[in-house]
Amino acid sequence: MLQIISKVLGTKNDREIKSLYPIIRKINELEPQFEALSDDQVKAKTGEFRQRLADGETLDDLLVEAFATVREASKRVMGMRHYDVQLLGGMILHRGSIAEMKTGEGKTLTATLPVYLNALSGLGVHVVTVNDYLAKRDAEWMAQIYNWLGLSVGVILHGLNDEERREAYYSDITYGTNNEMGFDYLRDNMKFTPSSKVQRRFNYAIVDEVDSVLIDEARTPLIIAGPTEENVDKYYQANALIERLRGEHYTVDEKDRLALFNEEGISWMEKQLGVQNLYDPDNIEILHCLEQGLKAHHLYKRDVDYMVQENKVVIIDEHTGRPMEGRRYSDGMHQALEAKENVKIERQTQTLASVTFQNFFRMYEKLSGMTGTAETEATEFINIYKLNVYVIPPNRPVIRKDLNDQIYRSKKEKFDAILAEIDALHGKGQP
16 A cells, blocks of 8 residues: 555655755756856855845755855856756755765765855854865865855864864864764863863764764764773783683684683683682682683784784774774773783773764754765664655666675685686776
């Protein structure tokens, strides 16, 4: 029955998309008029819009003209014209929803439309990317449009001091990564005076690769920690014993990330340590070091989960493959890895401030996002963030064929298949 109704009335996604086409027509109708304006007249639109907001109009009242302004500015400054589907995506983002746009459909250019419109309020707009490279690239690229229209652009990068960060956050538009913005929030909450803070109110954010940030990393905590008083020698002692273990002393379950001593292993440890009961409260510290050491040796792989740089253990981000300098595993795991790699052990830390991405991004008054794959997580987005997902149609029909995933029983079989595919393609003369 539901399928019949959907065929007659269309899906919720179809109905919402169709309801926006009259607005697109209005924007398109303004194009000849805006093309006839001089550069100075187009630039003057920003001041005009801000005055109209001050006089009581809303951002929605300005949407048609503001989008037409950005399209015209982009044509003149960058030689790029927003397609109708990009206008569509821009409206979805402005409404505080998620726009699913396939790779190559121009998400970066699409974002300029709601970014400009919302920046007119003077309350700030954050464009969130997953790494410094993308933040810097997109800020420099799109700043050509924003600066031409009289808006300021800042970018938050690793290594900036407080004054540089404050200047970036008080720009009309701020680009940065979810990590940098999250840590700035934590640091601000540890400041003693409001004047020393670098951020201002969380007004509006557009999150790129929103499924990765708000779903995959939703519960990932950002933590600022300080050192505790702890005897780190126990980790070296535990590591020396772990290295002497035999396979019959423990069990490992890589799927569930478990590494546990069995009865034989516990007896062996008690004999080596000269204690009667390893689980006695007096032995709790060394037991913890041993358990973390076992995990360090059998669950954490060098150059996969972490790397050693300049005699320091650096975590590798599982989502991006990039080193996460300054981030440390908690609960003694980082110390266990340092003992394993025979580098200097830094003292265990205590949490001074912490926030998850889920809680951080829910502080924005309006939140939206872009990705190529969000529809599969649509239920989570609506339940957790109250964000609807809308699939934006491509500008041209997609001729790409998406084949089914191929799953192998082991990594060896997987890599053998990859090599065979490479060999076959090479034989055809393909790069």
